[in-house]
Amino acid sequence: xxxxxxxxxxxxxxxxxxxxxxxxxxxxxxxxxxxxxxxxxxxxxxxxxxxxxxxxxxxxxxxxxxxxxxxxxxxxxxxxxxxxxxxxxxxxxxxxxxxxxxxxxxxxxxxxxxxxxxxxxxxxxxxxxxxxxxxxxxxxxxxxxxxxxxxxxxxxxxxxxxxxxxxxxxxxxxxxxxxxxxxxxxxxxxxxxxxxxxxxxxxxxxxxxxxxxxxxxxxxxxxxxxxxxxxxxxxxxxxxxxxxxxxxxxxxxxxxxxxxxxxxxxxxxxxxxxxxxxxxxxxxxxxxxxxxxxxxxxxxxxxxxxxxxxxxxxxxxxxxxxxxxxxxxxxxxxxxx
Amino acid sequence: xxxxxxxxxxxxxxxxxxxxxxxxxxxxxxxxxxxxxxxxxxxxxxxxxxxxxxxxxxxxxxxxxxxxxxxxxxxxxxxxxxxxxxxxxxxxxxxxxxxxxxxxxxxxxxxxxxxxxxxxxxxxxxxxxxxxxxxxxxxxxxxxxxxxxxxxxxxxxxxxxxxxxxxxxxxxxxxxxxxxxxxxxxxxxxxxxxxxxxxxxxxxxxxxxxxxxxxxxxxxxxxxxxxxxxxxxxxxxxxxxxxxxxxxxxxxxxxxxxxxxxxxxxxxxxxxxxxxxxxxxxxxxxxxxxxxxxxxxxxxxxxxxxxxxxxxxxxxxxxxxxxxxxxxxxxxxxxxx
DNA sequence: TTACCCTAAGAATACGTTTTCTGAGCACCT
DNA sequence: AGGTGCTCAGAAAACGTATTCTTAGGGTAA
Numbered sequence: 001x002x003x004x005x006x007x008x009x010x011x012x013x014x015x016x017x018x019x020x021x022x023x024x025x026x027x028x029x030x031x032x033x034x035x036x037x038x039x040x041x042x043x044x045x046x047x048x049x050x051x052x053x054x055x056x057x058x059x060x061x062x063x064x065x066x067x068x069x070x071x072x073x074x075x076x077x078x079x080x081x082x083x084x085x086x087x088x089x090x091x092x093x094x095x096x097x098x099x100x101x102x103x104x105x106x107x108x109x110x111x112x113x114x115x116x117x118x119x120x121x122x123x124x125x126x127x128x129x130x131x132x133x134x135x136x137x138x139x140x141x142x143x144x145x146x147x148x149x150x151x152x153x154x155x156x157x158x159x160x161x162x163x164x165x166x167x168x169x170x171x172x173x174x175x176x177x178x179x180x181x182x183x184x185x186x187x188x189x190x191x192x193x194x195x196x197x198x199x200x201x202x203x204x205x206x207x208x209x210x211x212x213x214x215x216x217x218x219x220x221x222x223x224x225x226x227x228x229x230x231x232x233x234x235x236x237x238x239x240x241x242x243x244x245x246x247x248x249x250x251x252x253x254x255x256x257x258x259x260x261x262x263x264x265x266x267x268x269x270x271x272x273x274x275x276x277x278x279x280x281x282x283x284x285x286x287x288x289x290x291x292x293x294x295x296x297x298x299x300x301x302x303x304x305x306x307x308x309x310x311x312x313x314x315x316x317x318x319x320x321x322x323x324x325x326x327x328x329x330x331x332x333x334x335x336x337x
Numbered sequence: 338x339x340x341x342x343x344x345x346x347x348x349x350x351x352x353x354x355x356x357x358x359x360x361x362x363x364x365x366x367x368x369x370x371x372x373x374x375x376x377x378x379x380x381x382x383x384x385x386x387x388x389x390x391x392x393x394x395x396x397x398x399x400x401x402x403x404x405x406x407x408x409x410x411x412x413x414x415x416x417x418x419x420x421x422x423x424x425x426x427x428x429x430x431x432x433x434x435x436x437x438x439x440x441x442x443x444x445x446x447x448x449x450x451x452x453x454x455x456x457x458x459x460x461x462x463x464x465x466x467x468x469x470x471x472x473x474x475x476x477x478x479x480x481x482x483x484x485x486x487x488x489x490x491x492x493x494x495x496x497x498x499x500x501x502x503x504x505x506x507x508x509x510x511x512x513x514x515x516x517x518x519x520x521x522x523x524x525x526x527x528x529x530x531x532x533x534x535x536x537x538x539x540x541x542x543x544x545x546x547x548x549x550x551x552x553x554x555x556x557x558x559x560x561x562x563x564x565x566x567x568x569x570x571x572x573x574x575x576x577x578x579x580x581x582x583x584x585x586x587x588x589x590x591x592x593x594x595x596x597x598x599x600x601x602x603x604x605x606x607x608x609x610x611x612x613x614x615x616x617x618x619x620x621x622x623x624x625x626x627x628x629x630x631x632x633x634x635x636x637x638x639x640x641x642x643x644x645x646x647x648x649x650x651x652x653x654x655x656x657x658x659x660x661x662x663x664x665x666x667x668x669x670x671x672x673x674x
Numbered sequence: 675t676t677a678c679c680c681t682a683a684g685a686a687t688a689c690g691t692t693t694t695c696t697g698a699g700c701a702c703c704t
Numbered sequence: 705a706g707g708t709g710c711t712c713a714g715a716a717a718a719c720g721t722a723t724t725c726t727t728a729g730g731g732t733a734a
Contacts, residue, residue, distance in 0.1 A: 007480075009719095009720055009721085010720065010721065010722095011720080019683080019684085020683065020684045020685075021684090021685095021720090021721085021722095022683070022684060022685080022686095022722085022723080023682095023683060023684075025721065025722055025723080026683090026722090026723095029722080031722095031723095032682090033682085033683085034681080034682055034683085035682080035683085038683085050478070050479075052456075052479065053456075053720085053721075054397075054456070054719090054720055054721070055453075055456025055457055056393060056396050056397045056402065056456065056457065056719095056720085057397050057689095057719070057720035057721050057722095058720080058721055058722080059393050059457075059721095060391075060393045060394050060397040060689060060690075060691095060719090060720080060721075061688085061689060061720075061721045061722055061723090062689090062721085062722080063689070065393065067457075075412060075418035075421060075422070075437075076415065076418045076419065076422065076613065078413065078415060081412035081413045081418070081439075082413065084412060084439070085412070085413065085439070085441070088439065088441075097438075097453055098438070099436045099437070099438065100412075100436070100437035100438065100439070101434075101435070101436065101437065102418075102421065102422070102425065102435075102437065104422070104425075116392075116434055119389075119390075119391070119392025119393065120392055120393065120396075120404075120457065141387070142387075142389065143344075223613070223614070223617050227617070250614065250617050251617060253617070253619065254616075254617040254618075254619070254621070257619045257620075276413065276560070277560070277587065277614060279591075280560050280564070280587050280588060280590070280591040281591075281618070281619070282590065282591070282594045282618070282619040283594075284591070346689095346690055346691090347690065347691065347692095348690080356713080356714085357713065357714045357715075358690090358691085358692095358714090358715095359692085359693080359713070359714060359715080359716095360712095360713060360714075362691070362692055362693085363692090363693095363713085366692080368692095368693095369712090370712085370713085371711075371712060371713085372712080372713085375713085390690085390691075391689090391690055391691075393689095393690085394689070394690035394691050394692095395690080395691055395692080396691095397689090397690080397691075397719060397720075397721095398690075398691045398692050398693090398718085398719060399691085399692080399719090400719070
């Protein structure tokens with residue numbers, strides 16, 4: 001009578017099957033065991049007792065968890081579930097499990113989560129990390145295999161896979177310029193966002209190229225932010241609005257509708273990310289496709305590579321591209337005056 | 338010279354600080370250690386070596402992970418991130434971490450994930466589980482503390498917290514009836530969905546109550562499903578459409594727009610769930626609020642309770658309620674004939 | 675027939691922690 | 705002054721598993 005209530009261990013199985021624990025372990029892990037009678041006894045004893053190996057003990061013994069963790073800023077932003085799914089597809093191919101954590105856009109929580117997760121995973125993917133460069137450097141010191149998406153850092157031993165926002169931005173600006181727009185507004189994302197910096201830079205250089213002027217106003221990353229910030233841009237007499245992302249564009253669209261302004265006749269709107277919802281909006285949103293799923297896949301592949309050969313981290317960039325739908329059109333002729 | 342490259346352990350710290358490992362452990366875990374000199378030596382040695390406790394070893398020793406796992410059918414459905422956030426809010430209060438997993442709407446994967454996660458967590462929350470009743474019963478046999486949301490099962494020792502769809506459904510039907518609708522259509526959810534059964538039942542009883550007729554057509558749980566299924570309902574001459582959820586409603590809205598049918602003048606549309614996006618649509622969607630965040634919180638509270646006292650599981654139900662926005666209005670007068 | 679090798683399963687160990695147990699030293703009380 | 709009790713830190717054990725080490729036994733070859 002060892003333990004009446006607690007989970008059966010390998011010892012219980014061994015006793016029940018009249019063999020040593022080594023044999024139990026060998027049988028249950030498919031190692032060679034000659035005597036088929038032993039195999040059968042162990043198997044049935046394990047089944048009988050409802051034995052389930054202790055995962056933590058096993059991981060402890062192996063020193064490896066075959067688990068990869070991913071931290072996202074906000075699962076409620078549909079962008080991230082898509083990259084997580086890409087990541088999941090890749091890591092399951094490499095026979096890893098995926099554990100997801102949400103830091104709620106809080107940089108400190110993000111750092112804390114890296115600490116927590118790293119103890120239970122073999123490697124970590126950081127999606128669009130919000131934490132400071134200093135903290136990222138500190139994390140680097142922990143020696144955890146780590147890959148970042150949507151952020152590039154100099155001098156840090158992390159692999160990164162980002163997207164080249166400039167391509168899509170340029171296409172968007174060219175598209176608007178071709179339609180006849182000369183004054184476009186940008187609803188900017190959070191100042192802490194690396195993506196926003198890239199998109200903004202791409203925007204400005206493309207605008208210069210096309211000879212259009214751009215007004216910037218700070219919005220954020222949510223629909224509500226877009227809803228709030230839109231009027232400021234309206235006052236600047238722009239004929240088209242580029243949003244930091246589709247969520248912001250969605251908020252802008254809602255505000256425009258509320259103001260009785262038709263899209264695209266009164267104002268053109270362009271989003272960024274191509275969220276699943278974008279194609280279903282009224283009107284369907286012209287936006288920039290970013291390969292979210294592929295982003296996740298590449299991050300996974302890179303991390304797994306890092307796990308096997310500890311290779312020095314590479315920096316990858318995926319292209320973005322415009323998809324024209326119905327939220328953009330020629331500008332309304334200026335009121336005479 | 339023990340291990341030149343691998344992570345420092347408590348032994349390394351002990352050696353460096355000239356104390357026993359017991360003392361190291363005591364200092365690092367805030368247990369009482371009298372000699373302040375020892376404390377200082379241990380602290381500085383740990384810092385010096387960059388010692389970070391091995392989480393897996395610690396969890397192994399404790400036999401407890403202070404971690405709760407949650408499995409959702411599909412993170413890309415904005416319903417679930419909201420529930421997960423509520424859950425996170427609750428479990429962090431109880432000093433637990435939350436690990437999220439996505440089974441991609443695959444019942445087998447869901448079962449597999451329960452097995453995986455249960456080894457690394459103290460308890461599990463199953464959101465809207467898709468697996469068969471048999472498999473759920475099998476899981477019950479594993480003796481894992483488990484709580485289900487959005488599904489009630491008889492004779493299984495799980496806590497459940499669901500939502501009473503009937504309330505919201507009744508309000509929706511009454512609202513439509515009051516507007517003058519007599520023929521309403523229902524875009525049904527997946528047949529495997531427990532929620533759909535509840536919503537459908539609520540719909541039928543309310544319809545009978547109000548003396549309106551209802552036509553049902555199978556859609557699914559995605560926007561695309563709503564988009565595809567809508568025309569079938571149109572052929573049935575309904576003046577209002579109730580969707581299984583907001584995603585389906587979104588797809589229906591898109592199809593209606595494409596067909597040049599105005600909402601709500603040509604057709605009224607009602608969703609379910611009140612996703613964040615619902616208020617931003619054109620037109621803003623009349624829908625049924627389900628307390629997603631609270632759903633998560635209650636599930637967390639119930640699970641934590643289960644963890645401390647192993648209490649016999651309770652069944653909770655949260656109310657739902659209609660929110661009227663602009664996608665519903667009086668029916669267009671019937672064409673004379 | 676004996677010695678050697680090989681096989682196959684049992685015994686023992688290690689993984690890194692936390693905690694119980696032990697023993698030494700000191701102070702206090704009788 | 706001697707014994708008793710208490711405090712504090714070191715020694716050792718335990719958690720459950722996988723694997724290396726050990727040993728017994730059988731078969732083969734000389």
